């Protein structure tokens with residue numbers, strides 16, 4: 001089993017760098033979130049008491065964006081890093097309907113700490129830290145915590161089908177950073193794609209294999225909804241019988 005404590009996310013400097021710079025170096029982050037919000041709008045009935053779960057919420061960036069347009073009844077944020085959760089609490093201080101849980105995905109799989117089911121389960125850039133078996137276990141876990149008609153959206157990095165394609169995508173990412181950052185910031189951030197590749201905490205699986213796993217578990221409407229290089233938005237829902 002992979003161990004969160006041994007990963008770079010338990011290093012304070014590493015997680016602060018992410019919070020400071022992710023908005024600059026994540027390609028089309030705004031658009032990935034817009035598509036996610038469109039799915040929320042289209043699939044989650046506005047006249048019900050909606051429960052939302054964010055797995056690996058970081059500093060609460062996504063939920064903050066969601067709350068600008070929607071008013072779910074209850075929100076649960078889970079992250080293995082207490083420092084990330086402290087930042088999420090500070091960002092979301094005005095909202096009283098949020099429960100913050102400091103737990104790793106591995107903790108959830110061995111000792112379920114989530115009660116009931118959720119209408120919308122979101123995760124971004126976190127599940128690729130799990131090995132293939134753990135990913136499948138987590139997807140099953142998510143399915144078991146989805147309400148009838150609930151939707152699961154995962155925005156994550158995936159493994160391209162060849163080394164050549166991966167190099168092309170990493171080049172695309174480098175170009176994005178160069179074209180979307182100030183000269184000074186660019187110097188600091190230009191090595192991010194290579195660092196991502198070299199970091200053994202990152203164990204992405206292919207998009208196809210993850211879509212297959214989701215279908216096998218029972219998710220419906222399983223597809224990739226938006227993609228840029230290695231960055232992919234995919235998921236599925238639990239249709240009521």
Ligand SMILES: C[S@@+](CC[C@H](N)C(=O)[O-])C[C@H]1O[C@@H](n2cnc3c(N)ncnc32)[C@H](O)[C@@H]1O
Nearest residue numbers: 009056057058080081084104105124125126129
């Ligand atoms: C790249 S950040 C993404 C944060 C946030 N979802 C976002 O999109 O800004 C990855 C987050 O996943 C968390 N994380 C990584 N591995 C985890 C694990 N095994 N269990 C729980 N959280 C994990 C990290 O602490 C970090 O907050």
